[in-house]
Amino acid sequence: AQSVTQLDSHVSVSEGTPVLLRCNYSSSYSPSLFWYVQHPNKGLQLLLKYTSAATLVKGINGFEAEFKKSETSFHLTKPSAHMSDAAEYFCVVRGSGGYNKLIFGAGTRLAVHP
């Protein structure tokens, strides 16, 4: 069965410093992986997705993630945090039950301080 583990429930950074949100996955086959962001009182927005093409995936708002099969990881990074990046981030794997089975991680709340 597929699953994702987000290793940090909360991450706090200063504005202008790098962001690292960690995600490990478990999958019996080559997975599709996603990062979604949820701003307060807003719906979810897709940041980026990996679907077995390039292992380094670039997304919106300067975020990127690298798929590392040997480490079963799909960490999200950004070189320089902005105040507007403060939100909840979800790592997601597409499950084996079909294309509709998106399995969400528990989420990481990112706080950005001035």
Added chain:
Amino acid sequence: SAVISQKPSRDICQRGTSLTIQCQVDSQVTMMFWYRQQPGQSLTLIATANQGSEATYESGFVIDKFPISRPNLTFSTLTVSNMSPEDSSIYLCSVLRGGTTGELFFGEGSRLTVL
């Protein structure tokens, strides 16, 4: 992308009542889904809303509690029946675009508080 409108955006309900949430999409989509996000939690898939047939429910969710309608390819409703405080959650409608390897787009959610 997809424009997904949900109504109501939030509501406060009394125990024992039922509430219907509407989801309207700006264009026809094959796959529509309903998710629940309990306070401080991640998202859990409730069911797939099938056009012209009964919804497909995930383990732990039943039709009597969460009846779903899908009368056409742009609209769906989710009803939360006989509510209790444990049903206080954000309910999100989502659609799949881009085929089987596509991505899910989400509405802004309906935040329900049950007293």
